[in-house]
Every structure is written in C-alpha cells, then in structure tokens.
Amino acid sequence: DSQTEWHTVVLWRGFAExxxxxxxxxxxxxxxGRLRTRSWEDKDKVRRFSTEVVGDNLVMLDKRRDDNGSGEGDGNQGDAGYSGDDMSYNSGSGGDNDNLPF
Structure with missing residues (x-):
C-alpha cells in the first residue's frame, strides 16, 4: 500500500528557484537533507513544535511537462537535479538508483 505523506521542506539557493x-x-x-525541529510559543502560551526537511539535494522524478501541461515531454527527467554541495547540475545520464534505501 502506498500512502501520501506531507512534509515541510526548506530549500535554499538555486533549489528554491x-x-x-x-x-x-x-x-x-x-x-x-537533514531534519530540523523548531519550537515556539503560540498566542495562548502553548509550546508548539515543527519538524522540517532542510534539502541538500533535489531530484525531480516526474517526466518533463511540455508547455501544454501534458506529460509528453522530450524525455524522462528521472535523475535530473541539483546537488547542494557544489550546485552542479546532474543531467541524469548516469542514474545510480540501486543505492537508494527503498
């Protein structure tokens, strides 16, 4: 069974764009990336917590979309992304997904 989960993700530098x-x-x-937990006090003086992912690497897994919004692009963008360490673009030509933990 597949279940969708929503997380707050913080991206900096070229990742945000x-x-x-x-x-x-x-x-x-x-x-x-890494997890970061923040805490604050709300207006009722209740302490609240929020955990977010601070992204160091981003890989788009969808196929590229053309200008009409359909998925019929010029190829699969599977491994394309940016590496936060050196901000170099990964064109996706290699694709070493065998090392992923899932």
Missing part, C-alpha cells in the same frame, strides 16, 4: 519553476502540487520528487 528550481522548485518554484518546475514543481507543482502532486509532483514526484526525491529530497535528501
């Missing part, structure tokens, strides 16, 4: 330009609600994406 990349996500804004290419990702839409329902897009399949692989995010690699």
């Amino acid at each position: 990349l996500a804004q330009k290419y990702l839409h609600k329902g897009s399949l994406v692989y995010i690699e």
